Amino acid sequence: MAAQQRIIAHFDLDAFFVSVECLNNPSLKGKPLLVGGRERGVVAACSYEARKFGIHSAMPMKTALRLCPQAIVTNNSRSDYSKYSRIVTNIIAEKAPLFEKASIDEFYLDLTGMEKYFQPYQWTIDLRQEIIDKTGLPISFALASNKMVAKIATDQAKPNGYLHIPFGKEKEYLAPLTVNKIPGVGEHTYENLKALGIFTIRDLSEQSPDMLEKRLGKYGIELWNKSQGIHHGEVTPYHEAKSISTENTFEENLTDVNQIMTELVHMTERVAYELRQDNKTSGCITVKIRYPDFETTSKQTSIPYTFYDDELIPKAKELFHKLWRKGHPVRLLGVRLSELTDEAVQTNLFTDTEKKNGLYKAIDDVKNRFGKYAITKATGK
Known part of the structure; x- marks a missing residue:
């Protein structure tokens, strides 16, 4: 008997720290905003307006301010980040049969079997809207057959959007994307892959698994499987220790x-x-x-x-x-x-x-x- 086809949703609050800051101070909306410490800190998050200057999270704040001197630096709402994360967690916990809280602003939901009773994609759209209505925060999601594809698609759905990658279309969807869109492919691996002439996920999928293993070890096989849209990671049930x-x-x-x-x-x-x-x-x-x-x-x-x-x-x-x-x-x-x-x-x-x-x-x-x-x-x- 074939295994039941999985249905996985990945939710990600958009530029979460920035969104909370703007919720508390609407005058910050639409401005290049950096959340973090001004002195020796790093950029915890940045608005989409700041990203246009090449700024990204984990960048030293001094570097970010050189790239965009007019940027506003704040962390006035720091105490509210945890509060809003809890609100979203509680909304998801009330509705989802099984979910994993991957970080303060990121969730995986396993909706496998729900298709017998509901239309999972519409159910997920409705859940997203409930989160937006109750918190005022923008949130994106993607629905797919595994965690990896759902996460990649959520990044593509941003800001404040959603995508559905139907079962059987995973490889086709991934093919044109650059290979560093695969979670876990950092700068070093990306440079190694480009040196091998591998720029897109399609390029990766067309390589020999033996060659990739020879060049990258067991990780090469793992990457090849991911390029085929194959990923077996489970949604780990969320249990908050007391x-x-x-x-x-x-x-x-x-x-x-x-x-x-x-x-x-x-x-x-x-x-x-x-x-x-x-x-x-x-x-x-x-x-x-x-x-x-x-x-x-x-x-x-x-x-x-x-x-x-x-x-x-x-x-x-x-x-x-x-x-x-x-x-x-x-x-x-x-x-x-x-x-x-x-x-x-x-x-x-x-x-x-x-x-x-x-x-x-x-x-x-x-x-x-x-x-x-x-x-x-x-x-x-």
Whole structure:
């Protein structure tokens, strides 16, 4: 019996960070807009007007401003990126039988079997319109028989459009596109392929698999399969991990605020370390306090997705000071990180993340070798 033909939709919010900035400040619409940090940051996103100057995401901000000195740099709405991502996720979760959240602004939906009850293409069009109506954000999608073709087609559908690549038409659709449209084909591979006279996906599809394997190893076979429109990647069901938490009941009630802050910092470091080990980021932090009379209070706040100690610790301190009945002894202290997702680092493109990631990797390597308490931060109120 032949395997059931898959129906895969790929949704991608257009220039997501830029769109949120424009939603919050409509005067930015139609202008060359760069989202990121002005000093040593990189371009997290740029408007289509800025792209005309050759600017692209992950470009150093200084380079982008040389290409377009009149560009506007902003990240005023940074705290809203996570919020809008959650709204879109919830809309999709309510409707889709199976979906994968690939990043903060990108989703795969497996609609296989739905054709028995609905017309999948029209259903997907309606879902896109619901997202636009409820958020005001532009979003593009493509429907195809596999994740790779759907993703490529979504890029072609942008901005704010949609495409359907019927089953059996994958190879024909891909043929005229340049070979670097295949996900995973970076600049180095693209140059190697061009050196072999391979410029389009059709050129790639007409090569001998043996030759490609000889020149590119096993990756050559993988590329040849992709050029035929073949891709077997599964849509991984989205399950948001509930939380990572720690709490400590003290042998003696704590009254000294400096000692309490030291404990709070160490606890926040501990859960942030666990978060990084799981390669997760958190969108919500909660602090819990219990007093000697067993009265227990807690307070939480939404945060831009992160797994960095230096972004989580100030939030933990802020929540503690809002909660704490000043001068009252503390019996128990707790810190919890929730709304966990795999959107690692994506919303942290506003700082020098490569250097920062390197620093945290070095810290975690020491902790992995000598124990999670081997390095701790100095603390204060």
